[in-house]
Amino acid sequence: MxxxxxxxxxxxxxxxxxxxxxxxxxxxxxxxxxxxxxFICLQTKILKLDDVKSxxxxxxxxxxxxxxxxxxxxxxSWGTLKPVxxxxxxxxxxVVITVMLASGWxxxxxxxxxxxxxxxxx
Numbered sequence: 834m835x836x837x838x839x840x841x842x843x844x845x846x847x848x849x850x851x852x853x854x855x856x857x858x859x860x861x862x863x864x865x866x867x868x869x870x871x872f873i874c875l876q877t878k879i880l881k882l883d884d885v886k887s888x889x890x891x892x893x894x895x896x897x898x899x900x901x902x903x904x905x906x907x908x909x910s911w912g913t914l915k916p917v918x919x920x921x922x923x924x925x926x927x928v929v930i931t932v933m934l935a936s937g938w939x940x941x942x943x944x945x946x947x948x949x950x951x952x953x954x955x
Contacts (some may be wrong), residue, residue, distance in 0.1 A: 835887065838848050839889075843888060850864060850865070850866035850868075850870060
């Protein structure tokens with residue numbers, strides 16, 4: 834019964850997100866609205882973490898299974914995807930490397946700034 838209650842809470846919040854998608858004229862997916870509502874409810878203690886924790890962990894555990902249909906869909910569209918595979922792969926590799934370099938650079942700047950503040954405070 835506990836799991837059913839927790840699942841219904843998550844389902845209700847997702848449904849509210851779906852309703853908001855049609856009410857608010859912004860190009861934001863309903864799942865984002867649902868996550869924001871869940872976040873607000875958890876932060877304001879309207880909803881306690883224990884009210885959704887067990888089912889949330891279960892849903893995270895089975896998440897890889899949910900990607901199987903998408904993978905099968907990609908395989909069935911192989912003929913369409915084949916001509917753009919190389920450009921998409923190159924773009925993906927370049928973007929990943931760029932993001933890694935930018936993240937490392939920003940991290941180093943933050944670390945240097947923090948060290949500088951520590952030496953000034955001593």
